[in-house]
Amino acid sequence: LAAHAIHESGFGTSNISLGKNNLFGYGAYDSAPFVGAYRFANVEACINYVAQKMKADYLNPNGTHFEGAFLGQLTKDSKQKRIDSKSIGMNYWYASDPYWADGIAKHMQKIMAFDQKYYEKAAIQTKVPAIPGIPVGKDTFPAGIQAKAAKDLSSVIKKGSTFTLLEKSNDYMLKVNVKNKVYSLKIAFSTYNKYFSVLNLGRVTDTDSVNVRPEPSTNKKEIAKLTLNTYVHLVLDSKGNIVMDKTKKWYNVQLANDKKGWVSTMYINRELK
The missing domain is CATH 2.30.30 (SH3 type barrels.)
Structure with missing residues (x-):
């Protein structure tokens, strides 16, 4: 579980872990990683939920997502579609990355090197918890x-x-x-x-905070700051297009107080576009 969290969150540095207390990228999709991911009230709630979900579902022979009680592997064809007959374990359902299981296994090995004799003596846990309900968020x-x-x-x-x-x-x-x-x-x-x-949803990325300027340049003092992973309203013109400056390096944004300003495109990710 620790190796799983390390792999998915980059040791707790990913946007999803920082912005949503989600160490496991749970609920994220390739098409909408940040918005799709579950939002947890705190890190503890995330760990408890995913631990119970993995035990009750992915590692339980009666679980909907059970394909073997191990990390497994994912094999894709030339069109990047999963080959069901050549895919197995948690990697079958949990991640689209065919090397997901390998990444977690490497962290496991660093945390505690594999010892065959140790695991042969381990008692099998037969108690299976109930599948947890979707957390509020x-x-x-x-x-x-x-x-x-x-x-x-x-x-x-x-x-x-x-x-x-x-x-x-x-x-x-x-x-x-x-x-x-x-x-x-x-x-x-x-x-x-x-x-x-x-059409116009942005999110602050790649910086702890970004300055909102009164014009599309750094010549004047900022009028506001937006923190990492804050959702941003990008201004639209009358035709429904995003308003940018002539250089296409600045977005016009509308703040919560209805004031408008400019933010560098370097620090804004378009979401669900």
């Missing part, structure tokens, strides 16, 4: 985040229409606003782009 987005439907999502959200994105919870329910009415949508985040795309 959600991502709350800034006001004015606009999304566009890629297909009909409901009777009121038709293909090509726009709506305001409010929240995403750990169970992948989206709270949205359409014409001043709030609705909930269940979305498969592994393929979220089949359902919608977001």
Whole structure:
């Protein structure tokens, strides 16, 4: 479990671990790693949840995600699709990286070198905990985040229409606003782009904090600071395009106090675009 956390979080330095108390990247998808990942109240809650989930599900012969009680391996074809007959263990379901199990095993070896005799004497744990419920947690987005439907999502959200994105919870329910009415949508985040795309959601990355400037340059004193992993409202023009300066090196952003400023594109990651 320790090696798993080290591998997934880069010794606790990943954006997902720092921004969401999520040491295991749990709930993250290749298409939406940060937004998709579960948000935990604290690191302890994350460790307890993942430990119970792995024991009850991935390592339990009766679990939905059981493919063998070991790290295993993942084999892909030339189109990067999993070859089921050549994939096994936790790596079958948990990660799309075919070397995920190898990475964890290397950390295990460094923590405590493998000793065959030690494990042969270990008593088998027969008690299996219940599969834990999805932990309470959600991502709350800034006001004015606009999304566009890629297909009909409901009777009121038709293909090509726009709506305001409010929240995403750990169970992948989206709270949205359409014409001043709030609705909930269940979305498969592994393929979220089949359902919608977001026009103007940014997130601070690669820095502990970034300065918001009154103009697209460093010539004047900052008007605000945004901390790592803070979601950012990127300003849209009348055609729904992101507003940038002529050099395309600065984003126009709207702050929580309704003031506008400029942030270097170096420190902003576009989310769910």
